Amino acid sequence: MxxxxxxxxxxxxxxxxxxxxxxxxxxxxxxxxxxxxxxxxxxxxxxxxxxxxxxxxxxxxxxxxxxxxxxxxxxxxxxxxxxxxxxxxxxxGVDASALVLAVASAPPTNDDYYQVRLLMRISGSGFEPFECDTEVLRYRFGSATQGTVLPARVNPVTRAFTIERPPAPPAPVAKAHSEDAPRSTRTVLTEIPGLSRSPATRTRPRADRERCADGAAAPSAPRVLHGSRR
Known part of the structure; x- marks a missing residue:
């Protein structure tokens, strides 16, 4: 038969x-x-x-x-x-995956575009896995190496297929700043003009609290009288 x-x-x-x-x-x-x-x-x-x-x-x-x-x-x-x-x-077409088995150099195209030769094994649901040796453009698949898995789509009847570029590597995750940051980043605010306090200003609230604890009245804030000078 x-x-x-x-x-x-x-x-x-x-x-x-x-x-x-x-x-x-x-x-x-x-x-x-x-x-x-x-x-x-x-x-x-x-x-x-x-x-x-x-x-x-x-x-x-x-x-x-x-x-x-x-x-x-x-x-x-x-x-x-x-x-x-x-x-x-x-x-x-059905979704499939193309496993790169080998990568080799290939002659350029008639338009002087560089190429690479990929030996791939295409597998998926609805058809028997098969291998294919083909030439592709280097600027699209130059990053593919042995073991790279490319997304593909296959016609199970004619075994015509397409492949996509290799997936981009994941972007690096920025590390969170810890409390042990450099000293320069922690002392910026204390060096801004207008935020620093003199020793007398820092010790005055403590003295006022001690006087209040002894029963004495807290000193009142000085009053400023506005008037005309003769």
């Missing part, structure tokens, strides 16, 4: 509707423009077959136009396929 072959796991780069529309527009422009040019060059080549040596130039132009048209068509098909895979992952 023949069994269905499992899909190869692939790291998916989710595409939104705007990016897909732009890619399809560019692909359609290349396909239609180059396709029309290829048709014109082909007709011109057939018409100039009698002229010696001129048909080879037209043949070269026809091949170049045909290649450009193929590039435009492949751009359309690839953009549509990625968008469809993105929608399927959003609808059928």
């Amino acid at each position: 023949a069994t269905a072959r499992a899909h190869e796991p692939v790291l998916l780069d989710p595409k939104g509707p705007v990016i897909t529309a732009i890619a399809c527009t560019v692909g359609a422009a290349l396909f239609l423009g180059a396709g029309g040019a290829c048709a014109y060059v082909t007709v011109r080549t057939v018409a100039d077959l009698d002229e010696t040596g001129s048909e080879w130039a037209w043949v070269g132009l026809a091949l170049a136009a045909a290649f450009t048209a193929c590039v435009g068509l492949s751009t359309i098909l690839f953009a549509r396929a990625e968008r469809q895979a993105t929608l399927q992952l959003a609808a059928l």
